[in-house]
Amino acid sequence: xxxxxxxxxxxxxxxxxxxxxxxxxxxxxxxxxxxxxxxxxxxxxxxxxxxxxxxxxxxxxxxxxxxxxxxxxxxxxxxxxxxxxxxxxxxxxxxxxxxxxxxxxxxxxxxxxxxxxxxxxxxxxxxxxxxxxxxxxxxxxxxxxxxxxxxxxxxxxxxxxxxxxxxxxxxxxxxxxxxxxxxxxxxxxxxxxxxxxxxxxxxxxxxxxxxxxxxxxxxxxxxxxxxxxxxxxxxxxxxxxxxxxxxxxxxxxxxxxxxxxxxxxxxxxxxxxxxxxxxxxxxxxxxxxxxxxxxxxxxxxxxxxxxxxxxxxxxxxxxxxxxxxxxx
Numbered sequence: 001x002x003x004x005x006x007x008x009x010x011x012x013x014x015x016x017x018x019x020x021x022x023x024x025x026x027x028x029x030x031x032x033x034x035x036x037x038x039x040x041x042x043x044x045x046x047x048x049x050x051x052x053x054x055x056x057x058x059x060x061x062x063x064x065x066x067x068x069x070x071x072x073x074x075x076x077x078x079x080x081x082x083x084x085x086x087x088x089x090x091x092x093x094x095x096x097x098x099x100x101x102x103x104x105x106x107x108x109x110x111x112x113x114x115x116x117x118x119x120x121x122x123x124x125x126x127x128x129x130x131x132x133x134x135x136x137x138x139x140x141x142x143x144x145x146x147x148x149x150x151x152x153x154x155x156x157x158x159x160x161x162x163x164x165x166x167x168x169x170x171x172x173x174x175x176x177x178x179x180x181x182x183x184x185x186x187x188x189x190x191x192x193x194x195x196x197x198x199x200x201x202x203x204x205x206x207x208x209x210x211x212x213x214x215x216x217x218x219x220x221x222x223x224x225x226x227x228x229x230x231x232x233x234x235x236x237x238x239x240x241x242x243x244x245x246x247x248x249x250x251x252x253x254x255x256x257x258x259x260x261x262x263x264x265x266x267x268x269x270x271x272x273x274x275x276x277x278x279x280x281x282x283x284x285x286x287x288x289x290x291x292x293x294x295x296x297x298x299x300x301x302x303x304x305x306x307x308x309x310x311x312x313x314x315x316x317x318x319x320x321x322x323x324x325x326x327x328x
Contacts, residue, residue: 004130006178010068020084023323058166081109081139083288097140116314125169251277257315291312
């Protein structure tokens with residue numbers, strides 16, 4: 001029995017209204033606009049207002065994606081939210097979203113794979129639809145990273161932002177949609193990017209709070225080197241799985257972490273800048289939200305055309321990495 005082809009039926013995104021510039025960050029921590037721009041390419045980022053959580057942004061992105069797909073919430077069979085900043089450890093943020101958007105027929109669960117989370121979510125949802133288990137899936141990447149930033153650590157707090165992106169997946173004609181996935185992990189690199197406290201290893205206590213162990217901790221240079229090694233190579237492997245080479249690639253949507261990392265992948269793949277979507281300068285690193293937000297913006301700006309061959313590629317905590325090849 002042949003697999004059902006699966007494609008993206010609609011995209012949606014949401015970013016908070018509150019803009020935090022590099023100059024604003026320089027008032028909080030010892031840094032400067034020049035220091036941040038030259039090392040990362042980031043000019044500003046978005047932070048949620050007080051009281052807003054990951055599910056709130058997810059709902060907005062989800063409703064926009066569903067509207068773009070031409071479906072209704074009742075048509076959704078499964079909701080997957082990729083996040084490292086859930087509203088609660090349980091229930092799943094996906095369950096909160098499922099309820100609020102009225103997707104009453106859908107199963108729902110969260111998935112954690114750091115900044116690669118959205119791609120991992122796709123790699124779970126697409127085979128479900130290919131096998132006929134479900135017909136329509138809603139995959140969301142969403143983060144409120146401003147809630148877990150250490151604003152005394154200039155090496156990390158200037159990098160991240162908040163946002164949410166979503167896609168609705170459904171049946172496609174043969175030869176269209178998702179053609180391959182290349183996913184990977186190296187758990188030995190787990191300590192390089194970690195939120196130490198709050199789980200079963202180091203439960204919340206007065207000691208963990210006083211020692212700032214609930215904030216993001218990152219070995220920046222090591223993560224940078226890992227990302228530069230990974231982004232281009234995993235893209236090439238995904239293309240090879242799909243039966244293509246980098247010469248066939250029409251458009252690249254990379255994880256938005258650092259302009260120099262993106263540049264290294266672009267050079268390896270031999271792409272011109274007009275074939276790559278970058279919004280890093282406006283949003284910073286939104287972790288699992290970065291790829292779906294960038295995809296939604298590129299689609300709505302008309303940068304992606306029918307029959308284009310796309311690669312979505314990312315890396316993140318875990319350490320994890322992944323890429324998917326899509327025929328639009």
